[in-house]
């Protein structure tokens with residue numbers, strides 16, 4: 001595999017959380033193919049190392065950081081490692097996410113500690129990581145933060161309480177970041193990737209047939225466009241990944 005001749009992200013550094021599998025892996029490799037260098041984050045080292053090898057095969061420099069984005073000390077460590085390896089991170093994809101207990105309980109049966117953990121990973125982690133990486137983006141006058149959302153943050157699906165609340169809050173935090181950073185050159189958007197055949201989807205909805213679901217690799221184009229700017233240089237949006245056709249190879 002080689003990089004695309006018309007790489008849209010040459011000279012860009014992107015940090016992707018939850019990059020060891022599913023959507024995060026697909027986005028990281030799409031970025032590598034488009035010429036970006038990477039910081040890739042997840043808790044388990046082995047799958048992350050496999051993604052590093054794939055990214056390096058595509059010509060990317062890839063820095064691996066094993067960390068739990070629900071732990072503020074780990075988030076600090078991620079930001080420090082990224083800013084040591086690269087002068088700044090141009091693109092941050094807050095993709096790592098916690099579903100909560102499965103089978104997914106109704107709110108009435110939701111343990112407050114489980115709700116807290118979901119909010120720590122899905123909301124506090126993105127907040128802290130964005131805040132930690134923002135300084136150099138603002139100094140450069142450019143940057144793109146992409147928060148991965150879900151329709152569960154919009155629709156009140158029964159059983160999706162903790163996760164749905166966290167994604168709704170993440171969407172609102174996206175809009176507020178965007179308005180506060182207006183004119184700074186740093187854009188903040190959220191993306192709803194839609195249903196995809198991943199481990200998280202299988203854990204949430206084990207009866208769904210994965211062959212009827214999108215592949216994460218088919219949902220990466222919006223992430224590339226938001227990283228590259230250009231026709232997708234707006235901020236404060238909530239974009240549906242399924243509306244962006246994959247680029248021609």
Ligand SMILES: NC(=O)c1ccc[n+]([C@@H]2O[C@H](COP(=O)([O-])OP(=O)(O)OC[C@H]3O[C@@H](n4cnc5c(N)ncnc54)[C@H](OP(=O)(O)O)[C@@H]3O)[C@@H](O)[C@H]2O)c1
Nearest residue numbers: 018020021022023042043044068069096097195196198200
């Ligand atoms: N799949 C769908 O149908 C669907 C639909 C709507 C939205 N989404 C959203 O899309 C995003 C990606 O989901 P996915 O389906 O690709 O999930 P996935 O296949 O379960 O992958 C999750 C990734 O995040 C990492 N991760 C999980 N918790 C973490 C933590 N606390 N700290 C650091 N890394 C962590 C995992 O690696 P480790 O376990 O090694 O940490 C893994 O790399 C999520 O934001 C999800 O909410 C998915």
